[in-house]
Amino acid sequence: DAKTTQPNSMESNEEEPVHLPCNHSTISGTDYIHWYRQLPSQGPEYVIHGLTSNVNNRMASLAIAEDRKSSTLILHRATLRDAAVYYCILSKGGSQGNLIFGKGTKLSVKP
Amino acid sequence: DGGITQSPKYLFRKEGQNVTLSCEQNLNHDAMYWYRQDPGQGLRLIYYSQIVNDFQKGDIAEGYSVSREKKESFPLTVTSAQKNPTAFYLCASSRSGTEKAFFGQGTRLTVV
Numbered sequence: 001d002a003k004t005t006q007p008n009s010m011e012s013n014e015e016e017p018v019h020l021p022c023n024h025s026t027i028s029g030t031d032y033i034h035w036y037r038q039l040p041s042q043g044p045e046y047v048i049h050g051l052t053s054n055v056n057n058r059m060a061s062l063a064i065a066e067d068r069k070s071s072t073l074i075l076h077r078a079t080l081r082d083a084a085v086y087y088c089i090l091s092k093g094g095s096q097g098n099l100i101f102g103k104g105t106k107l108s109v110k111p
Numbered sequence: 112d113g114g115i116t117q118s119p120k121y122l123f124r125k126e127g128q129n130v131t132l133s134c135e136q137n138l139n140h141d142a143m144y145w146y147r148q149d150p151g152q153g154l155r156l157i158y159y160s161q162i163v164n165d166f167q168k169g170d171i172a173e174g175y176s177v178s179r180e181k182k183e184s185f186p187l188t189v190t191s192a193q194k195n196p197t198a199f200y201l202c203a204s205s206r207s208g209t210e211k212a213f214f215g216q217g218t219r220l221t222v223v
Contacts, residue, residue, distance in 0.1 A: 034211070
């Protein structure tokens, strides 16, 4: 299965944009890119996902490189509630789909 | 409200006993998943099911068993063969492998 690589931790200041990178150099053509985040002692929460084109929703934006070997999750204005572990995950399309999590990036937000 | 429910939230068992963790969803999702999370680590896939009466092993299936007799239910049994069962267990569901997944709040299992 294709793997993802993320930095272990990142820091941000409140109300500033945050760019969380993810490398997935062995991604295949049918793999979707998902982002989830997890607060301590809670289940992960869906953030965004995409296949080839950049995606926007009310939580974040997902920028996907043209060769799809990397992607970036963008939080436009970080808040203290955005402090969490962020996971970049690949899932296969069709009946083989499942979500394989890595260790994620722990985002700290400073007031 | 639609969602995915895990019970109980905390579970204590003696070593050598089998224990079953419940996971129920009323989202009409076809796919369901079980993950294990150890302190400071990411989630590891135990089992997943894309459809009723069918399931597949994940990366760490040894010592665990599942069933999928109904679309809305995907219970996980932690057997005595699992050598280190103390962990945080998370269940999830999605319409398909390409759709977003919804997670339960988890069950923290402690084996003493």
